[in-house]
Amino acid sequence: xxxxxxxxxxxxxxxxxxxxxxxxxxxxxxxxxxxxxxxxxxxxxxxxxxxxxxxxxxxxxxxxxxxxxxxxxxxxxxxxxxxxxxxxxxxxxxxxxxxxxxxxxxxxxxxxxxxxxxxxxxxxxxxxxxxxxxxxxxxxxxxxxxxxxxxxxxxxxxxxxxxxxxxxxxxxxxxxxxxxxxxxxxxxxxxxxxxxxxxxxxxxxxxxxxxxxxxxxxxxxxxxxxxxxxxxxxxxxxxxxxxxxxxxxxxxxxxxxxxxxxxxxxxxxxxxxxxxxxxxxxxxxxxxxxxxxxxxxxxxxxxxxxxxxxxxxxxxxxxxxxxxxxxxxxxxxxxxxx
Numbered sequence: 239x240x241x242x243x244x245x246x247x248x249x250x251x252x253x254x255x256x257x258x259x260x261x262x263x264x265x266x267x268x269x270x271x272x273x274x275x276x277x278x279x280x281x282x283x284x285x286x287x288x289x290x291x292x293x294x295x296x297x298x299x300x301x302x303x304x305x306x307x308x309x310x311x312x313x314x315x316x317x318x319x320x321x322x323x324x325x326x327x328x329x330x331x332x333x334x335x336x337x338x339x340x341x342x343x344x345x346x347x348x349x350x351x352x353x354x355x356x357x358x359x360x361x362x363x364x365x366x367x368x369x370x371x372x373x374x375x376x377x378x379x380x381x382x383x384x385x386x387x388x389x390x391x392x393x394x395x396x397x398x399x400x401x402x403x404x405x406x407x408x409x410x411x412x413x414x415x416x417x418x419x420x421x422x423x424x425x426x427x428x429x430x431x432x433x434x435x436x437x438x439x440x441x442x443x444x445x446x447x448x449x450x451x452x453x454x455x456x457x458x459x460x461x462x463x464x465x466x467x468x469x470x471x472x473x474x475x476x477x478x479x480x481x482x483x484x485x486x487x488x489x490x491x492x493x494x495x496x497x498x499x500x501x502x503x504x505x506x507x508x509x510x511x512x513x514x515x516x517x518x519x520x521x522x523x524x525x526x527x528x529x530x531x532x533x534x535x536x537x538x539x540x541x542x543x544x545x546x547x548x549x550x551x552x553x554x555x556x557x558x559x560x561x562x563x564x565x566x567x568x569x570x571x572x573x574x575x576x
Contacts, residue, residue, distance in 0.1 A: 279371055280349035283307060289338040295346065297378035309383040312391065313344040315372070315405075319396025320361055320421055320454075323351045329501035333393070336508045348372060354397060362424040362431055365397050369404020376409050388413040388440065395501045396454065397421040399444075403434030406442075416545075417444040418500035419455035426456045436462045436553040443545040445503055446470035448496035455497055459554035465541040467515070467561040469523040473499040474561075503561065507542020515541035517557035526558040 282292035285306050293305035314337055316330045324331060324347065334345045353364035372392075379385040391414040394402035399420035406412045417434050425433040433456065436442045444461035448454060452472040468474060476495035506513045517539050520531035539545055539557050548555075 278352040279368055281375060282347040282349055284334055284338060284345045284347070285311070286338055286342050289335065292347070295375070297375050299382075302382060307344060307379070307383060309379070309385045311342050311344045312389045313346065313385065315346045315348060315390065315392040317348045317350070317392065317394035317398030317401050318354075319394070319398045320354055320358070321356065322354065322396070322398075324349060329395075329498075329505055333501070333505050333508065336505065340509060348398075348401065350401065358423050361397055362400070365400040366404045366431060369401040370408055372401065372405040373408035376405070376412070387411045390414075391416065392439070393418065393504065395419060396497060399434050400425055400431070403432070403438045406438030407432070412439040414441045414443070415439040416504065417442065417461060418504055419445060419447045419453070419497050420460065422450050422454055422456045426450075426458065433460060435460050441547040445500040445541060447473055447499040447503070448493065453493045453496035455500070459556055462547050462553050463539055463545060463551070463555050463557060465515075465517055465539075465545070465557050465559070466523060467499075467503060467541065467559055469558070472496050475499070504542045507540070507544065510544050514544070515559060515561065517541050517559040519551075519555060520558050521556065523558055531558070
């Protein structure tokens with residue numbers, strides 16, 4: 239299907255969804271106007287036996303016979319964000335490599351480059367379409383391979399986190415979603431679409447590294463646990479002078495740097511023998527900096543892959559820590575300000 243036709247169909251979907259006295263945020267309303275749209279999503283399956291050569295997984299018997307999918311392995315699903323694409327140095331390719339070097343996982347990278355491009359309104363609509371499509375793949379694997387959705391962990395950055403949320407809302411008993419600085423435009427402040435939230439999986443953890451002043455991420459706590467490295471709005475490895483520059487390119491680079499820090503933090507957390515991002519539960523970053531939440535008397539958690547849902551802790555809880563300004567970003571004691 240041509241990109242021009244896809245663009246026109248998506249515009250019609252946007253107009254249909256928004257042309258209502260009250261916006262219905264259910265994904266079913268979006269999907270029913272797009273049943274015939276070929277959005278050309280690729281599900282790239284990597285396994286310990288095929289760490290470099292992906293198999294194109296689809297919800298059909300031929301793909302299951304062709305692809306080395308092992309339903310006994312836990313599954314990690316990686317989703318990049320707005321305007322991103324796969325390249326050898328992509329954080330998501332590096333995540334895949336590290337996962338398969340250390341663990342026995344099925345790793346799926348969702349290549350949705352077809353649908354993550356500007357304008358923002360179209361990409362936002364497509365997060366819901368792609369998320370729904372992903373949920374159907376998970377359900378197919380559950381029915382035909384015995385995959386347990388509890389063993390599925392979706393990791394999405396920016397608008398990829400919103401794809402993850404849409405998938406989770408349509409997948410009962412999904413195990414975990416990790417949101418890496420979930421994209422804010424049209425999902426926060428004046429939301430048009432339903433954002434990722436703690437209701438979308440059995441456990442939802444979120445790493446916040448920017449807000450709409452210094453980046454493109456949602457700053458409000460939306461997960462079961464919410465991690466705010468360096469306060470969660472801006473990161474020390476990003477040059478703040480760029481945000482005050484007269485150059486739009488430099489300002490955009492600064493905002494992207496903050497926004498893209500979350501995948502880099504998560505990438506480092508995968509090897510738990512080398513990197514532990516200890517974080518402490520606190521009501522605010524100011525309280526954290528003032529020492530009002532000492533580790534000995536406050537709950538602690540680990541940011542990234544080893545994050546845990548803490549029994550009895552209310553959703554939308556906040557955890558703070560200090561991270562370094564250069565690689566490796568973790569500090570031996572993440573509780574104390576730099």
